[in-house]
Amino acid sequence: MDNKIYLKVDTDLNNSAQVLSWFEQINKPPIVDAKIWWQCQTLLIEGFANIVEHAHRNLPVETPIELEAVRLSENIEIRILSKGPAFDLEQKLKEVSEFEDNDQDRGRGLKIMSEIADKLTYEPTEDARYCLFISKYY
DSSP: OOEEEEEEEESOGGGHHHHHHHHGGGOSSOOSOHHHHHHHHHHHHHHHHHIIIIITTTSOTTOEEEEEEEEOSSEEEEEEEEOOOOOOHHHHHHHSOOGGGOOSSSSHHHHHHHHHOSEEEEEEOTTSOEEEEEEEEO
């Protein structure tokens, strides 16, 4: 079962509802474990929000964010393509404290994502963009 969907939106948190609605297409037939589906939605929206709030912080709202989701036989892969600056995800995750110790408003999203994703990377692409890659098994 290979099901691939694609969406391009502006850099605007107001597009979050559209992003989640678009993602519903990948859940057909529905994933049996509702918790896994909720985790996939959380990963998607946290990833999108991080791109808007951090990677694209100093870019015009018209800067596109491209999203791709693929449902394979055992996992869902999400790719979020951005044009922001370089960012060392591994290093940032090492710097972010655990949930219990984190009383800051920032940094929790990445920690949440790293805890529930089976694979999480942020790598440069050949076309001078960055890809936030998320994989979750179901």
